[in-house]
Amino acid sequence: MSRSPPRILNWAGSKGRVAKTLVAAGLPGYDCYHEPFLGSGAAFFCFGHEKLFAKAFLSDTNPHIVNMFRSIQSDPSLVSNKLKLHALLDSAVHYASVAYRINESLLDQVPEKSADFIYLLAGAFHSTWYETLSGQIRLSRDPGVSEYKPRLWDIQKASEQLQSAHVQKRDFRLSLEQVGSNDLLFLDPPYLNASEQQEQRGYNSKRFSRSDFVELVERTSAAAASGADVIFCWSGIEPLLSKVGRWSWIGRDAVWVSDGLFEHLRSAETFLEVAFEKECKAATLK
Numbered sequence: 001m002s003r004s005p006p007r008i009l010n011w012a013g014s015k016g017r018v019a020k021t022l023v024a025a026g027l028p029g030y031d032c033y034h035e036p037f038l039g040s041g042a043a044f045f046c047f048g049h050e051k052l053f054a055k056a057f058l059s060d061t062n063p064h065i066v067n068m069f070r071s072i073q074s075d076p077s078l079v080s081n082k083l084k085l086h087a088l089l090d091s092a093v094h095y096a097s098v099a100y101r102i103n104e105s106l107l108d109q110v111p112e113k114s115a116d117f118i119y120l121l122a123g124a125f126h127s128t129w130y131e132t133l134s135g136q137i138r139l140s141r142d143p144g145v146s147e148y149k150p151r152l153w154d155i156q157k158a159s160e161q162l163q164s165a166h167v168q169k170r171d172f173r174l175s176l177e178q179v180g181s182n183d184l185l186f187l188d189p190p191y192l193n194a195s196e197q198q199e200q201r202g203y204n205s206k207r208f209s210r211s212d213f214v215e216l217v218e219r220t221s222a223a224a225a226s227g228a229d230v231i232f233c234w235s236g237i238e239p240l241l242s243k244v245g246r247w248s249w250i251g252r253d254a255v256w257v258s259d260g261l262f263e264h265l266r267s268a269e270t271f272l273e274v275a276f277e278k279e280c281k282a283a284t285l286k
């Protein structure tokens with residue numbers, strides 16, 4: 001049996017490695033964990049695997065992601081059975097028909113759709129998808145993809161970890177209102193598109209814009225100032241977020257950690273060894 005955290009979705013840019021580094025650095029435990037840009041949930045699964053919190057508030061605006069987490073939470077066997085069926089039927093033609101039907105209307109908590117989404121991403125080119133401005137998902141099958149093998153242990157394990165979680169479809173603004181002064185907040189917002197004119201890029205039709213980002217930074221700073229521990233992943237060092245925390249590099253991710261937590265991690269021998277010497281180059285702002 002694997003002893004790694006469960007991995008449900010093949011997700012380009014997942015923050016599993018960032019989370020693993022922070023765990024090795026001695027991330028402490030919390031009563032409550034918040035992840036408002038959930039994506040594949042790699043950080044949640046990593047921290048949850050280490051039992052670092054008693055309950056979690058997870059959210060995302062993407063209905064497929066929310067449906068997937070809720071379905072695995074409530075009916076992992078049904079999701080697993082549907083995945084086994086995908087493994088039996090797996091072919092280019094089957095993939096194309098699932099990619100077509102994923103755009104049919106999505107009601108709340110549909111395990112079949114959850115399995116469709118997992119299957120599609122498992123075989124997708126670059127482990128990613130595009131969404132049109134009208135919200136249609138576009139995926140193409142990686143021509144070099146190998147036989148589809150469902151990760152059934154991961155579904156079961158993920159379901160167990162999700163029992164203590166509230167999974168909601170909501171915008172980050174609402175989710176941040178729930179953050180308390182002793183909680184841990186993990187943020188990995190979508191990167192801003194260089195070319196906002198492109199027809200089919202981005203995570204959803206209401207794109208995450210620069211003004212959303214500025215608002216997120218303000219709310220993050222307020223949460224950190226009120227005592228929450230915050231981890232914020234970004235594509236580079238963002239000067240707006242420099243005052244109440246510190247930036248480091250973990251692999252290719254710039255990671256901002258609020259002051260109190262940074263001091264805690266810094267004092268841990270493992271953080272110096274793992275994060276600074278092996279993976280993080282300390283980053284300073286001028």
Ligand SMILES: C[S@@+](CC[C@H](N)C(=O)[O-])C[C@H]1O[C@@H](n2cnc3c(N)ncnc32)[C@H](O)[C@@H]1O
Nearest residue numbers: 014015037039040042061062171172188190203
């Ligand atoms: C960079 S991904 C998160 C990836 C995740 N950390 C992982 O390791 O898989 C950003 C997520 O934010 C979601 N999102 C975009 N705009 C949002 C908003 N306004 N509020 C909440 N979530 C949003 C997207 O649907 C996407 O799943």
